[in-house]
Amino acid sequence: MSAAEADDRAESIRMIRDSAAAVVPPDGDLKRIRALRFQEPGFDPAMLRQMGEMGWIGLRVPEALGGAGLGLGEMCALAEELGRGLAPEPLIQAALSAQLLAAAGGKGALAKLLSGEALLLTAWQERADTLEAPGTPEATRLFLPMAGGATGFLLPARIGDRLALHEVPASAVRLETAPTQDGGFLGTITPPRDLGTPLATDIGPALTEALDEAALVTAAYLLGGMERAFAMTLDYLRTRQQFGRIIGTFQALQHRAADLKMQVALTRASIEAAAAALDAGVRGDARRAAVSRAKARAAEASLLVTRQSIQLHGGIGYTDDYDVGLFLRKAMVLANQFGSAALHRRRFMAVSPEVEA
Amino acid sequence: MDAIRIPPPAELDGLEDEHFRQVVRAFLHANYPEALRNPPKRLHWAENKAWYMTLAEKGWLCPGWPKEYGGLGLSPSKQIILTEEYERHGVARTNDHGIVMLGPLVIKYGTEAQKQRFLPKILTGEHIWCQGYSEPNAGSDLAALRTEAVLDGDHYVVNGQKIWTTLAMDANWIFLLVRTDKTAKKQEGISFLLVDMNTPGITVRPIINLEMHDEFCETFFDNVRVPKENLVGQLNKGWDMAKALLGFERIFLGSPRQSGYALSRLKILAERMGVWEEAGFQDQYARLRLEFEDLKALYGTFVDRLKRGQSLGPDVSMLKIIQTELFQKITDTMLEIAGENAGLLEPLDGNRDLNIGGLYIQARPATIYGGSNEIQRNILSKNVLELPG
Ligand SMILES: Cc1cc2nc3c(=O)[nH]c(=O)nc-3n(C[C@H](O)[C@H](O)[C@H](O)COP(=O)(O)OP(=O)(O)OC[C@H]3O[C@@H](n4cnc5c(N)ncnc54)[C@H](O)[C@@H]3O)c2cc1C
Numbered sequence: 001m002s003a004a005e006a007d008d009r010a011e012s013i014r015m016i017r018d019s020a021a022a023v024v025p026p027d028g029d030l031k032r033i034r035a036l037r038f039q040e041p042g043f044d045p046a047m048l049r050q051m052g053e054m055g056w057i058g059l060r061v062p063e064a065l066g067g068a069g070l071g072l073g074e075m076c077a078l079a080e081e082l083g084r085g086l087a088p089e090p091l092i093q094a095a096l097s098a099q100l101l102a103a104a105g106g107k108g109a110l111a112k113l114l115s116g117e118a119l120l121l122t123a124w125q126e127r128a129d130t131l132e133a134p135g136t137p138e139a140t141r142l143f144l145p146m147a148g149g150a151t152g153f154l155l156p157a158r159i160g161d162r163l164a165l166h167e168v169p170a171s172a173v174r175l176e177t178a179p180t181q182d183g184g185f186l187g188t189i190t191p192p193r194d195l196g197t198p199l200a201t202d203i204g205p206a207l208t209e210a211l212d213e214a215a216l217v218t219a220a221y222l223l224g225g226m227e228r229a230f231a232m233t234l235d236y237l238r239t240r241q242q243f244g245r246i247i248g249t250f251q252a253l254q255h256r257a258a259d260l261k262m263q264v265a266l267t268r269a270s271i272e273a274a275a276a277a278l279d280a281g282v283r284g285d286a287r288r289a290a291v292s293r294a295k296a297r298a299a300e301a302s303l304l305v306t307r308q309s310i311q312l313h314g315g316i317g318y319t320d321d322y323d324v325g326l327f328l329r330k331a332m333v334l335a336n337q338f339g340s341a342a343l344h345r346r347r348f349m350a351v352s353p354e355v356e357a
Numbered sequence: 358m359d360a361i362r363i364p365p366p367a368e369l370d371g372l373e374d375e376h377f378r379q380v381v382r383a384f385l386h387a388n389y390p391e392a393l394r395n396p397p398k399r400l401h402w403a404e405n406k407a408w409y410m411t412l413a414e415k416g417w418l419c420p421g422w423p424k425e426y427g428g429l430g431l432s433p434s435k436q437i438i439l440t441e442e443y444e445r446h447g448v449a450r451t452n453d454h455g456i457v458m459l460g461p462l463v464i465k466y467g468t469e470a471q472k473q474r475f476l477p478k479i480l481t482g483e484h485i486w487c488q489g490y491s492e493p494n495a496g497s498d499l500a501a502l503r504t505e506a507v508l509d510g511d512h513y514v515v516n517g518q519k520i521w522t523t524l525a526m527d528a529n530w531i532f533l534l535v536r537t538d539k540t541a542k543k544q545e546g547i548s549f550l551l552v553d554m555n556t557p558g559i560t561v562r563p564i565i566n567l568e569m570h571d572e573f574c575e576t577f578f579d580n581v582r583v584p585k586e587n588l589v590g591q592l593n594k595g596w597d598m599a600k601a602l603l604g605f606e607r608i609f610l611g612s613p614r615q616s617g618y619a620l621s622r623l624k625i626l627a628e629r630m631g632v633w634e635e636a637g638f639q640d641q642y643a644r645l646r647l648e649f650e651d652l653k654a655l656y657g658t659f660v661d662r663l664k665r666g667q668s669l670g671p672d673v674s675m676l677k678i679i680q681t682e683l684f685q686k687i688t689d690t691m692l693e694i695a696g697e698n699a700g701l702l703e704p705l706d707g708n709r710d711l712n713i714g715g716l717y718i719q720a721r722p723a724t725i726y727g728g729s730n731e732i733q734r735n736i737l738s739k740n741v742l743e744l745p746g
Contacts, residue, residue: 038702128630128696143697179702181714186697242498252731303692307685310567310721314496314729315521318722320565328567332692332714333700340696342637 001280012070013077019054020081023047026228030323033086037183041149043088045119048149052116057094058102060213065106066114067098071279072213076220076271083224086330088184090119090146092221096214097122097154100165103206107199108167109152120167121147122154123189124207129340131211131347135163140190143337147187148177156207157195163204168196181329212291215338216274219298222334223267226298226305229327230260233309240314253312260308263301270294285351292344292351299341302331363387366416370430377435381442388415395447395618397704397715398570402452402485402527409451413482419456426464426472427480433663437608444614452527455479455486458602459532462549466590466598475551487528489519489552489576490599496521497732499534500543500596504578506535506550508585513537513550515558515581521726525561525574529554534595541593549595551587558582567718603728608659608669610727611676613652619687619720620649625710630694638694645687652679671740674733681723681730688720 001009020026036044051057059075061067075095082091094113097120101110112118123141124133135158144150153173155166172192177185237248237257247253274290282290306328310317317324335341361383364372372380388411393400402409412418420436422428431439456479463475478484495502504517515535525531531552538546554561558581563571590598623642627633656676659669692699695713705711724730738744 125697128698130696180700181702181718182700186700241494242496242501244498244501250731252734303689307689307721311724311729314725315491315573315722318567318725320567320569325567328718332717335692336696336699340693342693 009071009073013073016070016074016077017081020078023050023054024082024085024087026081026084026224028085030086030326033088033183033326036088038179040177040185042146042184043090043149045116045149047087048089048091048094048119049116051089051091052094052114056091057116058098058114060095061098061102061110061114065102066111067102072216072275073272073279075213075217076275079217079220080224080227083221083330084228086182086225086326088146088182090121090149092214092217093121093145094119095217096210099210099213100154100203100206101199103203103210104165104200108154108197118151119146119149120152120154121145121150121187122156122207122210123191124156124211129336129343131208131215131339131343133163133207133211134158137195138191138193140188142186142188144187144189145337146184147175147189148185150187153189153191154199155191155195156203159201162202163207164198165200165203165207166195166198168192172196180333182326182333183329184333211338212288213278215295215344216271216278216291218334218338219267219295220271220275222298222302222331223264223271225327225330225334226267226302227264229306229309229324230264232324233257233260233312236313256308256312260305263304267294267297267301270297289348289352292339292348295339296341296344296348299335299344303335306331366429367424370424370432370435374434374438378438378442381439382446384415384417385442385446385448389446389448393449395709396449397709397712398568399524399572400449400451401524405449405451406482408449409482412451413480418480419460421457422460422464422476426460426476428460434660437612437660437663440609440612441614444612444618447618452485452487452524454488454523454528454532455484455530457606458488459486459530459551462532462598462602463589465601466549470586471551471589484530485528486530486532487522487525487576489522489525489531489533491521492518493520497729500547502534502536502547504533504535505539506533506537506548506583509582511585512582513585513588515550515552515578515583517578519576519578520573521564522561522574522576523572525554525576526563526571531576532589534599537595538593544596546593547595547599548592549589549598550583551589552578552581552583556581556583567721568715606727607673607677608656608663610723611652611656611659611673611680613649613656613680613683615723616649616652616680616683616687619684619691619716620645622710622712622716623687623691626691626705626713627694629705629711630696630698632694641690645683645690648679648683648686652676652683655679671736674728674736674741677727678730678733678737681720684723685720688717692717 055068058067059070063069098113101108109118113120121144125142126139133156135156137157150170152169156163173189175187175189177187240247271294274294277290309324316322361379363384419428420431420439424430460479463471492502506513506515531554533550534547535550536546537548558579560577562575564573566572632638691713698705
């Protein structure tokens, strides 16, 4: 990348952050988030439409198909801001579906999905902690975030040695949802026998890529969340007094904060490196290694940072009223989505066994 | 099980330890409500009252109290056996502040009249107590507490606020640390006061905790008039009395059972998730398991000291730190292996043994209350290692 290109890129990422901040104020209060918790569908459909209007659902979709044609640098920056504000809208899932429909040539409800009018969730998962989509036609599909708000589902289905893509309206599936710690829901669906409308016959490679991207973008969402929880904790360390002193003057707590800072810095470095590599077009093993590194780090670090944020707050950290707990709950839900740290560590070693000194 | 005769309460202390353990098991088997085993959340009085009353009727309510006051008069080592068996059986905690904290304190420092007045009502379940120590600005630095009690004729007038008062909404009595001398050194101006929660001027406001449970409260005191005779011990000596109670509390906070419970659930989850056989997981599990076994051994050395009638020193802080952090590491591991199930609000498959997120959250406050682990480490480095500063 030339210096001018790099500047353009930085500018584009800054603009995304600014527009995200306008919709989901990064340091704003979390009343909206609280009001949506623990009731179906777990998010605000009007906000999802607004996200569609901002061009976020199709951020990665080529311009020719109605998207914004932007890179993962932008997408990760956006997710980070959403994570900072704990936005519950299933943007990552909607974007994943948009990428599949784009790969299928812009078929189905792509336009409505991009505008946020329709919410299509891709029902790819048949067991916990995996990035494989076997596409077993009759299999129950699991872990569909905010599925109660979906207007339809995309079903990968193995036909011969290829993965076809079908679309079914929400009315054609049996849906059950279970509440999650962050106030959202995970849905389980049983697909109809006929698998709905076929859209594409060979979606396998596109799905594999889209799942990798979703893993990286989820890592970025976790990064935003942990950074805000950490910032709240630093504020607390700077103001809370015990023993006639600001508690941030206790060296034990200073060292703890320093340790957390390093985890946040490693996470950011890992995610930005991965986004840059993917945007530069790396493929195959190198692509998978970059994504796995970032997601493994983000999963582990977000749990650590949010746990320690509670600890450093003392009793008040253990209340639902105080916002820092919301970040712990979000990390519990997202840390393992699109692959746990263990899965990504395993995958990293499988594709990148040698250390380059 | 059925073959074991359960002797009258007065005879329990005379039993040989292993026999006593069998008796406790038989007692729980015969009396403990199955539905209350390992409840996912701390129970409220309405939920545990029946069990409390069973214990009261059978004379088993107050294991550590001397027999003359209606207790079982158990030695520390028998109390530990009892606790171990309760934990093994998954017995829920009751509203036990009267039994565990207030009772022993009144027995040690109360007047004869106070003993007559308060102890029997704990034994009948008529008085349910809560602990009012912490304040918004006096947590780790408890001695900074400011809720004050000013003498006015035959009454103390109490003003101020307590916080994190566990199960205050269920209690009808509260024991308070209050400031009675603002001019003295902060530890030397604190007294211990017993307050009827039906006195005008008290407001209790439940706080929802991270388990989404109303377990602790804010408790406000606005010109609350408390009869002078409700002061326990000497005026301005409340701090020393409260501290004297803590040693025994710390060994209970260090009991390895909580970790043992979590370890067995981790195994069940690992099997459910299909990772139990994996070498990587086996190594992870082995580390936790060995830490658990070593903690048991270390705990045993403290129990032995108690058995020999020795008192425990500040090194008991080690137990609390090791146990609570091990408990957390085990629940962290549960979360890590659970895949997307880690985020569920309810136990997986509706199975209480697979309460993944619930246990992860429950494990958090143990490093905060009872003296945070940072404070326990300060105690270790200053009072045990005698490092300078
Ligand atoms: C579930 C739960 C139940 C409770 N029940 C009761 C109850 O029934 N009655 C009651 O009176 N209280 C109760 N408490 C209160 C408990 O005792 C306090 O939360 C505890 O003392 C910590 O005080 P704090 O919350 O004010 O935190 P703070 O003291 O403000 O601590 C904030 C952070 O600073 C750290 N810190 C403070 N001082 C130092 C230092 N010198 N060096 C290094 N680090 C330091 C702490 O470890 C913590 O990480 C309960 C608390 C919880 C979480």
